[in-house]
Amino acid sequence: MSAVEEVFDVVAASARDIRDSLVGRRTYEDEENPSGEQQLEADVYADQLLEERLLAIDAVSAYASEERDDIVDNSADSNGDGYSIAVDPLDGSSNVKSNNAMGTIVGVYDDPLPTTGRSLIAAAYVLYGPLTTMVTAHDATVSEYVIEDGVRRLVQEDITLPDDPLVYGFGGRVPAWTDDFTDYVHEVEHELKLRYGGAMIADVNQVMTYGGIFAYPALESRPEGKLRLLFEGAPIAYIVESAGGRSSNGERSLLDVEATEIHQRVPVHVGNTEYVTRLEEALGT
Secondary structure, eight states, rough: OOHHHHHHHHHHHHHHHHHHHHEEEESSEEEOOOOOOEHHHHHHHHHHHHHHHHHHHHTTTEETTSSSSSSSOOOTTTTOEEEEEEEEEEEEEEEEETTEEEEEEEEEESSSSSGGGGEEEEEEEEEEESSSEEEEEEEEEEEEEETTEEEEEESSOOOOOSSSSOOOOOOOGGOOOOOOHHHHHHHHEEEEEEEOOOOHHHHHHHHHHHHHEEEEOOOOOOOOOSSBBIIIIIIHHHHHHHHHHHEEEESSOOGGGOOOOOTTTEEEEEOOHHHHHHHHTTTTT
């Protein structure tokens, strides 16, 4: 078994335990994560579980998470030559309270962090919905699995975005959108159906299933956007681009955005090529 497949298997096995743990971990901790967001008990549990299990893989030399300040260095155990794993342990964890969908995001980088998305050799996300599913990208192939008893069962291979896009979902408060982005939204809303649930993974999975565009754009109050490049933006861009779509920070592919710090934020736009290209044009890039 390749090291990447081992990572995917560990994430799938952990997904079962993370999902089973949610019932008793819906309250908030006293601490905030490095992004200034209050942590749920579920965030902390998922982070600790994934750290322990992913660092136990011989080929993994480092673990970084949205939920902690620093990278956990495992280079001594991996002979200093291994993959760096970047994880959002529980994307959309605020949805635990309202019992809506959430997910886990994993990026497998072949260089020390921080680095660009071009160093990604694989990425995956787990969606905790009515079913627990997992989408992986590796060697230019995107696959979907159902996770049953912690084991991946292949549902579809060689996934590409549908040619006839159907949905869109845009984050951020509408009054905080830039004028250019607002004008773009007015075009798109006459062509696509709104699908937005407040967890990136759930919204991106809608785009992967039906085609369209997801964005958490630059805001007037937050020009750097909200989502983290290493943990969310680049891994999702890797999956979408592997499925024949495009990604952009408003100017270029998210995979080409230089990362200078672990928790760097970035505007995120992913989906069918036509809609991402039109968005860049609307933003004047």
